Amino acid sequence: xxxxxDHERILRGVLDEWKAAVDAHEPERAASYFTEDAIFQGLxxxxxxxxxxxxxxxxxxxxxxxxxxxxxxxQPADDLVLGYLSVDFSFTDRPTLTVYLxxxxxxxAEGWHISHYQVSRLA
Numbered sequence: 508x509x510x511x512x513d514h515e516r517i518l519r520g521v522l523d524e525w526k527a528a529v530d531a532h533e534p535e536r537a538a539s540y541f542t543e544d545a546i547f548q549g550l551x552x553x554x555x556x557x558x559x560x561x562x563x564x565x566x567x568x569x570x571x572x573x574x575x576x577x578x579x580x581x582q583p584a585d586d587l588v589l590g591y592l593s594v595d596f597s598f599t600d601r602p603t604l605t606v607y608l609x610x611x612x613x614x615x616a617e618g619w620h621i622s623h624y625q626v627s628r629l630a
Contacts, residue, residue: 514580534564
């Protein structure tokens with residue numbers, strides 16, 4: 508696997524499921540798309556592991572949805588794909604928040620999971 512299309516296919520396989528869980532406000536399901544030891548940096552202090560991911564998404568308001576666009580991909584190792592994305596988080600009661608997301612997805616026995624997730628807000 509060495510093409511951008513392959514990298515995007517892998518990322519979309521994980522991110523479409525993550526998005527569906529975020530949109531449905533299902534924090535445990537969203538966390539299940541991360542590795543057990545994932546480093547997670549949303550817009551709050553970072554956490555490590557699925558429970559921290561679930562807690563973060565549980566704290567988000569009902570009605571929040573995510574739309575993502577893949578900007579760049581790389582494959583630093585056979586079992587890793589890096590993605591750089593623009594993500595629009597929409598809310599029912601406030602303006603949309605656009606962030607940039609860097610993530611690593613890792614291939615494990617159960618499939619691809621997010622092992623590193625870091626959000627940045629750029630002015």
